[in-house]
Amino acid sequence: MAPSTTRKALSLGTGLAAAGVLLFTGATATAAQGAPALAGSTTVTPAGHGFKATLSGKATFKAGAVTVSCSVSSSTGTVPAAPGNHNAAGPVSSAITPPTFSSCTTSMPGVGATVTAGGGWTVSMQHGAPVVASFTLPAGGLVVKTSGIASCTVTAAPTAPATTSGTWTNGAPSSLAFSNSQVPVKVVGGFGCPTSATTSSFSATYLVADTTDPAQQITVAG
Numbered sequence: 001m002a003p004s005t006t007r008k009a010l011s012l013g014t015g016l017a018a019a020g021v022l023l024f025t026g027a028t029a030t031a032a033q034g035a036p037a038l039a040g041s042t043t044v045t046p047a048g049h050g051f052k053a054t055l056s057g058k059a060t061f062k063a064g065a066v067t068v069s070c071s072v073s074s075s076t077g078t079v080p081a082a083p084g085n086h087n088a089a090g091p092v093s094s095a096i097t098p099p100t101f102s103s104c105t106t107s108m109p110g111v112g113a114t115v116t117a118g119g120g121w122t123v124s125m126q127h128g129a130p131v132v133a134s135f136t137l138p139a140g141g142l143v144v145k146t147s148g149i150a151s152c153t154v155t156a157a158p159t160a161p162a163t164t165s166g167t168w169t170n171g172a173p174s175s176l177a178f179s180n181s182q183v184p185v186k187v188v189g190g191f192g193c194p195t196s197a198t199t200s201s202f203s204a205t206y207l208v209a210d211t212t213d214p215a216q217q218i219t220v221a222g
Contacts (some may be wrong), residue, residue, distance in 0.1 A: 019178065039090040041222045042127040047085040048214035052076045053176065059101075059204035070104040073204075076122060076211070079218065091124040091134070098141065111148040117141060127222045131168035133176050136161055151188035159186075170219045177205045 053167035055073040079085050085092055098117035106113065120179045121139035126132045142156040156162065164177040180201045187195050 011176045040088060040128065041086075041088050041124055042090065042125055043086045043221050044079050044092045045219050045221070046180040046213070046216055047079055048081040049077065049210050049216065049218070051208055052211050053096075053208045054205045056175070056205045058179060059199065059202065060200050068104060068106050070101050071162050072103040073099055075099040075121070078167075083179045091126040091132075093122055093124040096135075097120050105171050110161075111145055111146055112145050114161065116143050116145075118208050124176045125220045127220055131170070131220045132165050133168040133220075134163050136163040136166045146189075152193040153186055155186045155188075157181055158184065168220055170217070170221075172217050173207045173209045174218050174220075175205055175207050179203050 029098060042209070043168055053075050055071070058069045058071050059073055061070075062066040075096050075098070077094050080094050098119065098121050100117070104113055104115075117137075119141040121138070122136045123136045123139065126134070139157050139158050139160050141161075142152040144156075144209040146152045146154075162184055164178070164181050165185060166176045166181065169175050169177070180203055182199050182201055185200050187193055187197050189195065196198060208218050210218055
């Protein structure tokens with residue numbers, strides 16, 4: 001295989017790392033710029049209800065010319081009990097489980113990948129136009145390892161906790177969308193691994209369902 005092809009195959013690890021981090025954490029300048037300068041009131045309902053975020057369609061991770069797609073991903077959490085589900089001057093935050101990822105494919109033959117997430121993850125909802133959902137993962141909270149024609153290890157949020165933002169839409173069910181979000185990564189490995197890469201991008205949509213009472217919807221208001 002030509003060196004350029006090998007580099008492309010190995011760089012897919014960076015894209016997959018972006019996947020985990022950005023679904024439930026990371027850093028996106030575009031979303032941050034869209035956040036209000038002065039945070040307003042936020043209320044998340046129903047108070048105390050559990051929720052599950054489930055991937056709709058595929059999560060697409062891109063690093064250079066390489067595309068990685070995963071068709072299964074999810075995370076769970078609980079809306080804070082009252083009065084913690086309301087903040088008169090800022091976001092409402094709660095803990096979530098580290099996301100899981102499976103059924104992943106790459107645009108390069110002969111390369112597979114595994115994703116391991118851990119540590120304390122959180123989600124914060126800020127009411128506005130649009131509603132912004134920010135996810136934070138701990139340092140090293142997601143690790144991707146590639147296998148096959150090459151071996152690389154990609155660590156998201158390599159030196160410190162990282163935060164990323166997506167757009168929340170109330171609905172039945174409500175949804176959270178990420179579009180070309182950026183996340184910091186560190187890549188280590190042998191020849192051909194994209195060790196100079198420091199960021200990767202991610203796009204996906206998650207549907208968020210109320211697991212305490214499926215007849216209700218998780219909603220963010222002012």
